[in-house]
Amino acid sequence: MIWTDGFIAFVTGLLAVVLLLTAWRRQQARRRRELAPFRPEWRARLERRMGPLLQRLTPEQRRLHERRVVEFLADIRIKGCNGFLVTDEVRLLIAGMACLMLLRPDAYVFRGLRTVLVYPRAFWVRHQEPDELGLVSDEPELRLGESWNGERVILSWEDVEAALAGDAVNVLVHEFAHQLDAENPETEGAPLLPDYTRWSKVMMREYRALERRSSQVLDDYGLEGPTEFFAVATEAYFQRGTELRLLHPELYGLLRDYYRIETSD
């Protein structure tokens, strides 16, 4: 009979140790985050690469942005692929740009996201999902980025750099918009919102308009479905705010009220 008093005391003790260890680890992680302040030199580095956007923030939003960057860096692993070296600069720029999408006071720092994988440039993937005819193609496809179920983001660094230099394509905000979309599994093409009335109305109208006629600022790729439309609109919002406001004022207003930053001149 192994269920002796001594054995039970031993198991209970072991369990207590495991529980204490888990609690201690969590506390350590929390303390590490509290102890890792936003370094003053980061401010100048971010300013250099995304100054025009940062200058639009109020002092309060600046503080919020810096807090989110610290949290992002503490919670999300950034890993290089195909020999790409993830430097402090790379980590800071990814966190800095992604957190510009989190200026809502109640925003989560990408709930569920664990890892960001960074490739040096566009990468080849083989699609395993069947198409509408049920056929699985074995043809590799070239990708700038991917977002997996709110858990993982994959980016081509060359294209992140291009976006930071002002390119109309911004793979980073595109993929992170998919992450925001995934925070609400109930809907497609919308982040977590208290009320969807205005969002659905505006998005639906803009989607239908793009179906009828191409836009100078919204990529036709948005017509792949509501999820892609939200991501494409987010790209236009961050990269070509002035044109988006002129050509699609309602869509611009909707995204401004969500992202809480003015991107138009």
Ligand SMILES: [Zn+2]
């Ligand atoms: Zn997409």
